[in-house]
Amino acid sequence: xxxxxxxxxxxxxxxxxxxxxxxxxxxxxxxxxxxxxxxxxxxxxxxxxxxxxxxxxxxxxxxxxxxxxxxxxxxxxxxxxxxxxxxxxxxxxxxxxxxxxxxxxxxxxxxxxxxxxxxxxxxxxxxxxxxxxxxxxxxxxxxxxxxxxxxxxxxxxxxxxxxxxxxxxxxxxxxxxxxxxxxxxxxxxxxxxxxxxxxxxxxxxxxxxxxxxxxxxxxxxxxxxxxxxxxxxxxxxxxxxxxxxxxxxxxxxxxxxxxxxxxxxxxxxxxxxxxxxxxxxxxxxxxxxxxxxxxxxxxxxxxxxxxxxxxxxxxxxxxxxxxxxxxxxxxxxxxxxxxxxxxxxxxxxxxxxxxxxxxxxxxxxxxxxxxxxxxxxxxxxxxxxxxxxxxxxxxxxxxxxxxxxxxxxxxxxxxxxxxxxxxxxxxxxxxxxxxxxxxxxxxxxxxxxxxxxxxxxxxxxxxxxxxxxxxxxxxxx
Numbered sequence: 001x002x003x004x005x006x007x008x009x010x011x012x013x014x015x016x017x018x019x020x021x022x023x024x025x026x027x028x029x030x031x032x033x034x035x036x037x038x039x040x041x042x043x044x045x046x047x048x049x050x051x052x053x054x055x056x057x058x059x060x061x062x063x064x065x066x067x068x069x070x071x072x073x074x075x076x077x078x079x080x081x082x083x084x085x086x087x088x089x090x091x092x093x094x095x096x097x098x099x100x101x102x103x104x105x106x107x108x109x110x111x112x113x114x115x116x117x118x119x120x121x122x123x124x125x126x127x128x129x130x131x132x133x134x135x136x137x138x139x140x141x142x143x144x145x146x147x148x149x150x151x152x153x154x155x156x157x158x159x160x161x162x163x164x165x166x167x168x169x170x171x172x173x174x175x176x177x178x179x180x181x182x183x184x185x186x187x188x189x190x191x192x193x194x195x196x197x198x199x200x201x202x203x204x205x206x207x208x209x210x211x212x213x214x215x216x217x218x219x220x221x222x223x224x225x226x227x228x229x230x231x232x233x234x235x236x237x238x239x240x241x242x243x244x245x246x247x248x249x250x251x252x253x254x255x256x257x258x259x260x261x262x263x264x265x266x267x268x269x270x271x272x273x274x275x276x277x278x279x280x281x282x283x284x285x286x287x288x289x290x291x292x293x294x295x296x297x298x299x300x301x302x303x304x305x306x307x308x309x310x311x312x313x314x315x316x317x318x319x320x321x322x323x324x325x326x327x328x329x330x331x332x333x334x335x336x337x338x339x340x341x342x343x344x345x346x347x348x349x350x351x352x353x354x355x356x357x358x359x360x361x362x363x364x365x366x367x368x369x370x371x372x373x374x375x376x377x378x379x380x381x382x383x384x385x386x387x388x389x390x391x392x393x394x395x396x397x398x399x400x401x402x403x404x405x406x407x408x409x410x411x412x413x414x415x416x417x418x419x420x421x422x423x424x425x426x427x428x429x430x431x432x433x434x435x436x437x438x439x440x441x442x443x444x445x446x447x448x449x450x451x452x453x454x455x456x457x458x459x460x461x462x463x464x465x466x467x468x469x470x471x472x473x474x475x476x477x
Contacts, residue, residue: 038085043121066136069138071148084329111155151209162224242286246277290306403452
């Protein structure tokens with residue numbers, strides 16, 4: 001018997017804001033708003049006893065769930081708003097957002113032993129106080145958080161399953177001079193950490209804090225994966241040149257293949273080794289800010305990929321973008337499976353929420369680029385009423401013609417997703433609200449009986465519209 005799956009989307013609008021941000025919300029250190037589901041916790045340091053604050057979410061699932069350790073940006077603290085939290089709640093995964101000595105402008109921060117110990121303390125605290133699977137710990141960070149993710153990869157003891165570093169800084173010495181050249185305030189942050197007199201740049205201290213220059217614990221990380229992501233326009237439209245990511249990838253792969261951490265030697269090897277990135281390739285990416293042969297690479301959701309390299313457990317992706325982390329970042333983690341790899345034939349039937357640009361169908365296409373999604377949504381469509389007297393918008397009256405049209409596109413669908421109901425709650429249908437649930441039952445029954453679904457293999461998903469409210473309601477509802 002075919003199952004009809006009912007999924008409640010608490011707010012389609014919230015998903016729109018999640019997947020279609022117009023500014024890098026992850027880098028706004030002034031925003032400090034947290035959902036009540038996230039608990040503020042205090043964690044004593046195992047190194048010096050200092051109390052570290054963090055925001056944590058405990059999964060409500062009866063089965064163990066992964067633990068996401070999300071690291072704040074360069075100038076952030078534990079209470080910096082993290083856009084990933086919306087998806088954490090939707091997935092019901094365990095989560096912790098540690099402080100690890102706060103903004104990178106004090107000697108105890110910026111990848112120091114104390115800061116790294118704080119990250120590890122946060123992991124242990126979350127494992128103890130949630131139902132997290134200890135084998136499913138994933139560290140993720142962007143910008144300064146990407147720097148911290150790289151530093152954690154090179155230093156911490158815990159066998160983290162994956163590290164995701166988005167647009168990271170890998171070389172503090174190089175970045176200092178890059179910031180000086182750009183007149184960036186980050187140069188002052190670095191100077192306040194590595195200088196003994198707050199005036200003179202100390203190269204040796206900067207090198208010690210740079211993941212690029214640190215010892216690679218190959219044996220310790222043999223079962224971990226490192227994903228490095230950088231936007232092709234970063235450095236031009238952003239604060240961290242892509243060379244930080246390219247060099248970090250080369251350094252690690254060079255040591256895995258040749259047992260050398262010497263960047264000069266590794267760059268010589270890159271001239272004849274396609275697993276590495278050659279100087280010519282680097283200059284091409286920096287100069288052109290694109291790869292003319294990008295179509296050879298798979299898309300990163302809706303983003304072009306200009307360079308994709310992978311060797312053993314190290315992967316680098318240079319995508320079409322700037323200094324940013326794409327909204328689908330959690331979907332890229334190696335947990336169970338990657339949604340982006342799924343290939344399904346899907347039929348979407350909805351109203352304006354599915355028809356409009358950036359609606360749930362567009363978002364689904366971005367998240368599942370390998371799938372074929374046929375969208376038959378239309379603005380104004382209802383479950384079972386003639387909207388403003390237009391019969392063609394009545395799904396109950398027209399469902400057979402919708403499905404006939406869909407069958408021309410595809411003979412079989414793995415899923416049929418129906419998202420209707422918003423327009424059935426219009427004020428003009430106030431006296432007929434009692435009919436809505438029965439109309440929905442009949443509509444779904446008619447879909448099941450259609451020849452498109454007779455094989456019995458098609459699954460149905462019904463997505464409810466956003467919950468209605470009593471106040472500030474548009475006059476038409």
